[in-house]
Amino acid sequence: MSVISVSNLTFAYDGSYDNIFENVSFQIATDWKLGFTGRNGRGKTTFLNLLLGRYEYRGVISANVNFVYFPFEVANKDSNTLDVIAGIYPDYLHWEVVRELTLLQVAEDVLYRPFELLSQGEQTKVLLAVLFVQENSFLLIDEPTNHLDLAARRVVSDYLSSKRGFILVSHDREFLDHCVDHILSINKTNIEIQKGNFSSWWKNKELQDNFELTENEKLRRDITRLSTAARRTAQWSDQTEQTKLGTKNSGVKPDKGYIGHKAARMMKRSKTIEARQQSVVEQKSKLLKNIESAERLKISPLNFHAGRLAELDHVSIFYGGKPACENVSFTIAQGDRIALCGKNGSGKSSLIKLICGEPITYTGTFRTASQLKLSYVSQDTSRLSGSLTNYAANHRIDESLFKAILRKLDFSRVQFEKDLADFSGGQKKKVLIAKSLCEKAHLYIWDEPLNFIDVVSRMQIEELLLEYSPTILFVEHDSAFCKNIATELVQL
Structure with a gap:
């Protein structure tokens, strides 16, 4: 087992002012089974391409493994499946491919048929078999379940649960639960790693979100209270300062030194409360950074005149x-x-x-x-x-x-x-x-x-x-x- 280390990774596409990643740092072990999750457009595939060295970036990615990306590009789909496999991985051993296909419940005869005539499920399984016969590699598996039927998903899920040393991008909750032992989540502002499957990660995320929302409500009340107190103290300071001038026809000469000192103390207190308020605002801004917005959707179905x-x-x-x-x-x-x-x-x-x-x-x-x-x-x-x-x-x-x-x-x-x-x-x-x-x-x-x-x-x-x-x-x-x-x- 070795470690893949990412330090201060920053990346933006050419011509874009928005960073996809900014000063991201974490470590993963090469024998983990990582489920990679995050909302669409957050950069999951981009991150896999960064690991593959396809883009220039700032920061450091350190790894003593060979990264291999799935799905493979198949240039000549009309070729026999064996020729397709040889084009992807010339050093393959036939018996190893057959072993992996057996685990994936695919008959050996698919190897002697044109690749384009295989079903989508068979094509996916053949390419997964090629992926897992490559030694000394850390595998980057990008959404293998798309277009797979339920039965094929169960087979592939069982297959991956017996393997290790990969990052798996998938949005199928049950699929992830069955075959990963860590979750790599790409959030609004960072990337984080948590041990467990998708369900345990989601439960912890909900707990964290609820905690932050509760803290946010407390801070909102504090801001309101401190704002009121600051305004009240500032008003008292102004009123006290006005008494320096005395009142008309009072015949009493005010002690301007005392009144000025009292007004200054009140002003100082007002500034202190204002500083505390600003501190609370800054603290508040650090919360809610990774809470996903999931507003309710609406639909307007029409009622039909018959059942x-x-x-x-x-x-x-x-x-x-x-x-x-x-x-x-x-x-x-x-x-x-x-x-x-x-x-x-x-x-x-x-x-x-x-x-x-x-x-x-x-x-x-x-x-x-x-x-x-x-x-x-x-x-x-x-x-x-x-x-x-x-x-x-x-x-x-x-x-x-x-x-x-x-x-x-x-x-x-x-x-x-x-x-x-x-x-x-x-x-x-x-x-x-x-x-x-x-x-x-x-x-x-x-x-x-x-x-x-x-x-x-x-x-x-x-x-x-x-x-x-x-x-x-x-x-x-x-x-x-x-x-x-x-x-x-x-x-x-």
Whole structure:
């Protein structure tokens, strides 16, 4: 075991006035299993790239290990999988790769098939196998669970729990709980490390946040009390100073020395109270620095005139004569929150396209109510580009409401000036969700809405759906989200 030491790390992208990191220092052991968490756009992937030496920075990163980043870039996906592996790691040993694939519940025959013909789950597992056969390396694993179905996530989680020596970026709470022993959290103002899994870290964070909020309230009361006292003492000082002049027709000559001394003492006391007040203000400014803003989101679902919105009865969908799914039956009623579950390739997205009105070949009975208004969130964010203002105009949504929702989802105002193409994966997904929340609909259809989205935002969305109870059909592989939200599971 060795130590990776980060000292006074400071970094900003060229042309930016805002530091992503400023004087960050910490140490991690190379045999830890670190879960890396933080809100979208905070710099998780940037930090991994700094460890890899891809950017210039100020400060020191000291490590006696070789850093390897996942996911690997695969240039020729039409090549056989063995050739893809050789291109990534020429020194691999065949039996070691087979051993890792066995642990990942992947058959050896995938090695002799074109990589592009493997399922997304198989591709991810093959690349993880290549990652873990590399010796003397500290592994930087960046969101391996995106697009993995629930079954594949459990397999990968079990696999990672048996390994060590990595930083894992993931927003899946249960996934992190099962396979990490430390949490590396990137906060508003610092990076901190805590022993334990995600749940224990989150519990401690809530305790710390509540403590700081309580202290903040105490300080607010102190400031109010001290401000009142300072004003009162200053008034007394002024009044006492005025008595130096005496009163008209009193015939009494005031003792100006005594009165001046008394006024000076009162003024000094006023200044002392003012200094104490300023000290409290400075103390207050040190609090709340890492409390995440998670304001409540809102949605305006439309009530439908009938209880039943859509119905599928023994529906089978076909592509080129081959079935994508067969004999699917379920009903969407007002207030339902239905999770479509099943392995990748089981037809979940095909069913969503059918319900959204896309031309698809199917058999069986499919009915939707007339004048049904839908709001759709797609898996794909690759086509997003241009400004947020133009995006709102093109989709005929209220720009002010749209941006207010994004602010609640932790967008900075600086982000509003950027091109959508330059947003992180999580920020792009938040754009799609914010658009959907702006739309008044009878039925919301969300296809893997949480890919790349940070944990705090996931919790915000959960609270929204539980509070407003819109009718929603969704596909999501975050098991905690499904357990908390779904009123019904449709298993394909």
